[in-house]
Amino acid sequence: MSDLIIGIDLGTTNSEVAAFADGKVRVLGPGEVKMLPSCVGISPAGELLVGESARNQQLVYPERTVRSIKRKMGSAETVQLGDKSFTPQEISALILRELAEWASRDLKQPVKRAVITVPAYFSDAQRNATREAGMMAGLEVVRILNEPTAASLAYGFADGARRTVMVYDLGGGTFDVSVVMVEGDVTEVLASHGNNRLGGDDFDDLLLAQLQAEFQQRHGVRIDAAHPQALARLWWAAEAAKKELSFQPYAQIREEALITENGKPLHLELELSRDEYEKTILHLVESTLDSVSKALGDAGRKPGDLDAILLVGGSTRTPLVSRLLRERTGLDPREDVHPDLCVALGAGVLASRLAGRDVERVLVDVSPYSFGPSYLGQRGGAPYPYCYHPIIRRNTPLPVTRTESYYTSFPGQREVDIRIFQGDNEDALQNVLVGDFHVEGLASTDEPNEVLCRMSLDIDGILHVAAIEKRTGKSKHITIADALQAKSDAEIAAARKRIADLYASREAAFEEEEDEEEDAEAAEVEGAEPAWENGVVEVEVQKTNGKIIPMDSNWVEHRRQAVDLIQRSRRLLDTMHAEDKEEAIALTEAIETAVTHRDSHALVEAMKSLQELLFFVEGG
Numbered sequence: 011m012s013d014l015i016i017g018i019d020l021g022t023t024n025s026e027v028a029a030f031a032d033g034k035v036r037v038l039g040p041g042e043v044k045m046l047p048s049c050v051g052i053s054p055a056g057e058l059l060v061g062e063s064a065r066n067q068q069l070v071y072p073e074r075t076v077r078s079i080k081r082k083m084g085s086a087e088t089v090q091l092g093d094k095s096f097t098p099q100e101i102s103a104l105i106l107r108e109l110a111e112w113a114s115r116d117l118k119q120p121v122k123r124a125v126i127t128v129p130a131y132f133s134d135a136q137r138n139a140t141r142e143a144g145m146m147a148g149l150e151v152v153r154i155l156n157e158p159t160a161a162s163l164a165y166g167f168a169d170g171a172r173r174t175v176m177v178y179d180l181g182g183g184t185f186d187v188s189v190v191m192v193e194g195d196v197t198e199v200l201a202s203h204g205n206n207r208l209g210g211d212d213f214d215d216l217l218l219a220q221l222q223a224e225f226q227q228r229h230g231v232r233i234d235a236a237h238p239q240a241l242a243r244l245w246w247a248a249e250a251a252k253k254e255l256s257f258q259p260y261a262q263i264r265e266e267a268l269i270t271e272n273g274k275p276l277h278l279e280l281e282l283s284r285d286e287y288e289k290t291i292l293h294l295v296e297s298t299l300d301s302v303s304k305a306l307g308d309a310g311r312k313p314g315d316l317d318a319i320l321l322v323g324g325s326t327r328t329p330l331v332s333r334l335l336r337e338r339t340g341l342d343p344r345e346d347v348h349p350d351l352c353v354a355l356g357a358g359v360l361a362s363r364l365a366g367r368d369v370e371r372v373l374v375d376v377s378p379y380s381f382g383p384s385y386l387g388q389r390g391g392a393p394y395p396y397c398y399h400p401i402i403r404r405n406t407p408l409p410v411t412r413t414e415s416y417y418t419s420f421p422g423q424r425e426v427d428i429r430i431f432q433g434d435n436e437d438a439l440q441n442v443l444v445g446d447f448h449v450e451g452l453a454s455t456d457e458p459n460e461v462l463c464r465m466s467l468d469i470d471g472i473l474h475v476a477a478i479e480k481r482t483g484k485s486k487h488i489t490i491a492d493a494l495q496a497k498s499d500a501e502i503a504a505a506r507k508r509i510a511d512l513y514a515s516r517e518a519a520f521e522e523e524e525d526e527e528e529d530a531e532a533a534e535v536e537g538a539e540p541a542w543e544n545g546v547v548e549v550e551v552q553k554t555n556g557k558i559i560p561m562d563s564n565w566v567e568h569r570r571q572a573v574d575l576i577q578r579s580r581r582l583l584d585t586m587h588a589e590d591k592e593e594a595i596a597l598t599e600a601i602e603t604a605v606t607h608r609d610s611h612a613l614v615e616a617m618k619s620l621q622e623l624l625f626f627v628e629g630g
């Protein structure tokens with residue numbers, strides 16, 4: 011067939027190729043990953059290496075390997091590989107030729123024509139150099155396409171309507187953000203900002219430095235260029251951990267026998283937490299948000315003027331990126347088209363259209379709904395057991411697995427109820443309950459116990475939920491079969507009613523407990539629980555800026571003491587004189603109110619007074 015045109019994203023870190031095949035635009039190439047590291051090298055034996063093999067030798071033979079050649083496109087600089095010298099166009103041509111071969115092998119036909127993408131800020135010289143590279147690779151370059159335009163095409167925003175879109179592109183070594191106006195096939199770049207020395211590689215470097223410091227602290231030896239193999243392993247481990255932390259709150263590093271000192275192998279084993287990692291990279295992500303503000307300012311737009319924010323580039327999988335963007339702009343950034351492949355797929359959409367195919371956009375399987383557990387948090391300044399925050403967000407490509415961390419409400423809590431909702435409302439009661447389960451036998455701890463909630467959703471709409479006690483690894487699972495099926499109005503009403511009834515019974519328990527006489531009655535029952543521990547026991551988290559943090563341990567301790575104190579007071583009520591009894595009840599109420607409003611100061615004051623009173627009652 012002669013009408014084949016491929017679309018190529020010639021990236022700084024990775025490059026990809028896409029074309030129309032099997033009725034849709036898809037990424038081409040061998041294996042699962044289909045991303046070619048933009049790396050070229052010559053092995054010590056003189057063999058030409060392109061892609062993964064070149065990347066693998068990079069740390070060991072840096073003088074024989076070149077990466078990030080995109081940065082030099084359009085310049086007269088040459089690069090040296092062993093004893094040979096190359097222009098940037100020649101290096102790029104080797105990458106393009108490899109991609110064309112991937113496409114040709116995948117589609118079983120020769121490839122002659124291509125659309126190649128470049129950043130919006132590329133100068134004429136850089137665009138020409140890219141065109142030349144294509145020609146050197148034996149390709150007719152039918153179009154040089156701006157990357158943000160390619161992303162808009164992938165999302166189907168070039169359908170004729172006029173839209174203002176922000177494309178936030180954070181790759182391995184570069185960052186840029188563009189505000190574009192899309193109308194049909196015409197895309198105007200209104201403003202573009204960025205830093206072509208910032209990307210996920212910098213995140214790796216920060217993690218690597220942390221691992222080096224940790225190893226040095228444990229073993230007194232620094233792993234650096236003097237230990238190239240060990241350094242390469244640490245670097246791989248850092249990148250792998252970084253990627254894991256995008257989907258779960260912890261990542262384990264386990265590197266055995268990194269080096270041998272005095273005949274003894276030295277290992278590195280540690281756990282990294284997402285919270286800590288996010289603190290490490292926060293300043294870098296913040297700097298990208300400055301560019302976002304500048305780009306919006308230069309384009310004369312406010313966040314409210316944007317129709318969408320599209321996330322492009324592998325590093326946008328870092329949850330901190332979408333969270334901060336959401337917080338600052340109020341928009342939910344779109345990441346439904348695979349962020350690494352989005353630009354190549356968009357180039358593939360244009361290539362297909364130029365080849366005469368009627369292609370609207372890239373088709374992906376995404377979850378049409380958000381899913382997550384409810385938790386006991388704060389609403390309107392008061393504790394509320396049906397706070398909600400999705401773990402899997404709407405428009406996430408399937409299959410997906412995400413894990414988040416929660417804490418039990420009080421020390422010694424041995425069981426939790428996990429309720430899974432479908433929806434986006436911060437109030438779980440406004441969402442649809444899709445499943446629930448009860449977990450018993452948690453370890454008895456002095457501090458709130460960490461429970462991980464892992465959710466996996468597959469393409470058939472099967473949702474697996476697991477609650478995992480972090481300290482022991484003990485877990486309990488449920489499977490919800492038809493999570494993606496639209497619920498009928500009656501089903502939604504029934505699910506809402508069920509949960510509203512549960513909530514109402516809990517409220518009733520509160521009110522009952524507030525009744526003075528009931529209070530006194532309860533005191534006669536050995537071990538009666540104070541009001542705030544009655545009813546539903548929930549997994550508790552406290553949220554600050556959308557981040558989950560454990561509860562303040564002082565507060566937890568105070569509350570535990572308050573529980574003990576009230577029980578002691580209730581046991582003594584019948585032995586008290588009328589006056590003391592009245593005061594004890596008033597102080598108990600004051601403690602309950604302080605707990606409800608989370609008022610530490612009032613709680614401590616009331617507890618002190620009740621302690622004094624009980625001291626005299628017990629003494630007399």
Ligand code: AMP
Pocket residue numbers: 021022023024180181182183209210211249252253254256322323324325326327328349350
């Ligand atoms: P790109 O230049 O768009 O191919 O992006 C490559 C960068 O994305 C590299 O720094 C990768 O380490 C990074 N990356 C890939 N997957 C993930 C992930 N799951 N979480 C965070 N960063 C990732």
